[in-house]
Amino acid sequence: MSGVSLSGMEGPEAPIVRDPRIEAQVALLRTLRFPVLLVVSIVVIWQLVIWVFAVPSFVAPSPLNVAKALWADAEMIARALGYTLRSTLLGMAVSLWLALSLAALFTVSDLLSRALLPLIVILRTAPILAIAPLLILIFGRGIGTSVAVVVMVTFFPIMVNAARGFRATPGNALELMHVAGATWAQSFNKVRLPFAIPYIFTGVRMAAAGAVLAAMLAEWLTGAPGLGTLILEASSFRNLPRMWAGVVVSMAAAGLFFAATVRIEQRLMR
Amino acid sequence: MTGIVIEDVSKSFTIGKGSVQALSDITVTLPPGSFTALIGPSGCGKSTLLRLIADVLPPTSGTIRIGDKTPDTARRAHEIGFVFQDATLLPWRNVLQNIRLPAEVAGIPAVRDPRYLIDLVGLKGFEEARPSQLSGGMQQRVAIARALSLDPKVLLMDEPFGALDEITRQRMNMELLRIWKETGTTAVLVTHSIAEAVFMADTVLVLAARPGRIAQSIAIDLPRPRTLAMMRDPAFNGFENAVRAALFGDEVEAA
Ligand SMILES: Nc1ncnc2c1ncn2[C@@H]1O[C@H](COP(=O)(O)OP(=O)(O)O)[C@@H](O)[C@H]1O
Numbered sequence: 001m002s003g004v005s006l007s008g009m010e011g012p013e014a015p016i017v018r019d020p021r022i023e024a025q026v027a028l029l030r031t032l033r034f035p036v037l038l039v040v041s042i043v044v045i046w047q048l049v050i051w052v053f054a055v056p057s058f059v060a061p062s063p064l065n066v067a068k069a070l071w072a073d074a075e076m077i078a079r080a081l082g083y084t085l086r087s088t089l090l091g092m093a094v095s096l097w098l099a100l101s102l103a104a105l106f107t108v109s110d111l112l113s114r115a116l117l118p119l120i121v122i123l124r125t126a127p128i129l130a131i132a133p134l135l136i137l138i139f140g141r142g143i144g145t146s147v148a149v150v151v152m153v154t155f156f157p158i159m160v161n162a163a164r165g166f167r168a169t170p171g172n173a174l175e176l177m178h179v180a181g182a183t184w185a186q187s188f189n190k191v192r193l194p195f196a197i198p199y200i201f202t203g204v205r206m207a208a209a210g211a212v213l214a215a216m217l218a219e220w221l222t223g224a225p226g227l228g229t230l231i232l233e234a235s236s237f238r239n240l241p242r243m244w245a246g247v248v249v250s251m252a253a254a255g256l257f258f259a260a261t262v263r264i265e266q267r268l269m270r
Numbered sequence: 271m272t273g274i275v276i277e278d279v280s281k282s283f284t285i286g287k288g289s290v291q292a293l294s295d296i297t298v299t300l301p302p303g304s305f306t307a308l309i310g311p312s313g314c315g316k317s318t319l320l321r322l323i324a325d326v327l328p329p330t331s332g333t334i335r336i337g338d339k340t341p342d343t344a345r346r347a348h349e350i351g352f353v354f355q356d357a358t359l360l361p362w363r364n365v366l367q368n369i370r371l372p373a374e375v376a377g378i379p380a381v382r383d384p385r386y387l388i389d390l391v392g393l394k395g396f397e398e399a400r401p402s403q404l405s406g407g408m409q410q411r412v413a414i415a416r417a418l419s420l421d422p423k424v425l426l427m428d429e430p431f432g433a434l435d436e437i438t439r440q441r442m443n444m445e446l447l448r449i450w451k452e453t454g455t456t457a458v459l460v461t462h463s464i465a466e467a468v469f470m471a472d473t474v475l476v477l478a479a480r481p482g483r484i485a486q487s488i489a490i491d492l493p494r495p496r497t498l499a500m501m502r503d504p505a506f507n508g509f510e511n512a513v514r515a516a517l518f519g520d521e522v523e524a525a
Pocket residue numbers: 283284285290291292310311312313314315316317318319
């Protein structure tokens with residue numbers, strides 16, 4: 001928080017002048033300290049286990065071999081990552097838009113929410129594997145099905161939380177808008193939506209954790225050229241270093257994607 | 271200037287299968303430019319009456335006129351300013367942006383310059399401050415400035431200073447009278463304080479509960495401008511006692 005000092009209450013000693021940019025970087029390092037330590041430990045233990053027990057490379061490759069594969073196939077992996085991330089982002093965007101629209105609609109009509117909610121729950125519980133042929137028929141074997149699967153996986157938590165947020169608007173704030181002669185859209189944009197932002201981000205965070213995995217799941221079904229397909233193909237060709245390189249990159253991507261949503265939330269909440 | 275005419279107004283709420291009579295047969299005329307205080311026990315329908323005037327709720331029966339308009343028309347013509355007990359500021363907007371909200375919603379330029387209003391309520395220098403950086407009293411000043419920004423014909427206030435300490439409250443009351451004088455609006459103030467009601471109003475409406483109705487209308491015949499010194503005046507105490515008697519009836523003697 002970089003608040004304006006209104007009180008002039010600071011003591012006679014001048015406060016230490018802090019550069020907010022440096023402070024943010026220090027904070028970032030501090031939050032990254034444990035994840036980095038954890039990853040380094042896992043890599044070291046992994047390498048040690050392989051050396052000590054002489055694990056054959058067709059069971060599990062050493063981190064060194066994975067790193068080599070990562071280096072050698074960098075371009076291929078980057079292209080696959082780009083495809084998967086594009087599906088994820090597009091899916092999340094569509095999902096966010098759909099979820100907010102429906103949640104907003106629910107604030108207008110109780111009847112509508114009672115009619116639609118069971119339908120959405122059914123759609124939610126349908127195993128994606130079972131409806132995969134239908135999805136492929138509708139959206140094709142390209143990015144369309146990937147986006148659809150990401151939407152199906154991420155839509156529900158965003159919508160439920162957004163609906164809760166839209167219902168939690170302070171009554172006085174809405175009355176204030178009403179007295180000011182506001183239209184429904186004005187009340188929604190200026191009051192309901194901003195008050196619901198913390199709720200919406202709770203939903204987005206829950207959804208973001210599984211979004212990358214959902215995009216990869218879609219690729220396993222359609223064979224679209226993303227990270228999921230790369231991992232599957234590497235596995236069927238017994239190219240374990242490449243497979244693990246793909247896995248490591250997808251996990252890192254999922255983690256970064258999650259971290260990005262947290263960052264955006266912090267930005268907006270200031 | 272615009273008066274408020276309330277005729278045979280009743281309001282009942284349905285709660286589950288039953289129904290609660292919140293207001294019963296309210297008939298009263300608030301002259302243009304007058305200052306009216308509403309006082310009464312909790313739950314007697316003071317807030318409900320303000321909400322009916324502001325067209326937040328429709329009456330079950332009876333009619334309300336604001337000047338020659340229905341509350342709905344008056345509201346859409348931005349003739350109503352409303353101040354809640356909690357300031358109800360939007361926390362992500364600064365003082366200036368909060369005061370500009372009604373003009374923004376109306377899609378017209380502010381009738382009263384927001385910077386003039388900030389000056390009027392004594393908040394010069396806090397234009398860019400966020401609500402969370404202001405004290406309760408300052409937040410309530412912003413709420414009043416916001417209510418005045420489209421120069422409303424009527425200003426409705428629901429216990430606006432109820433959460434403030436005695437000293438701040440007294441100061442805010444003095445300023446409110448000054449602002450009311452300057453703007454010429456018809457003011458209605460809901461309060462829990464007998465002294466506040468007498469100090470501020472031309473007329474104190476004492477409400478009784480279950481069902482909510484006007485127990486007595488007491489004209490406060492004190493000169494304006496009102497000063498703190500008047501509160502020591504025997505006439506002031508006389509009006510206080512009259513309000514107290516209307517509120518408690520026989521209980522005053524019994525205690
Ligand atoms: N929206 C509502 N729904 C149901 N009952 C209400 C509602 N608003 C007020 N009431 C009831 O109407 C009565 C008067 O309430 P209110 O006007 O808030 O009283 P006051 O402001 O004088 O304390 C109370 O009995 C209250 O329970």
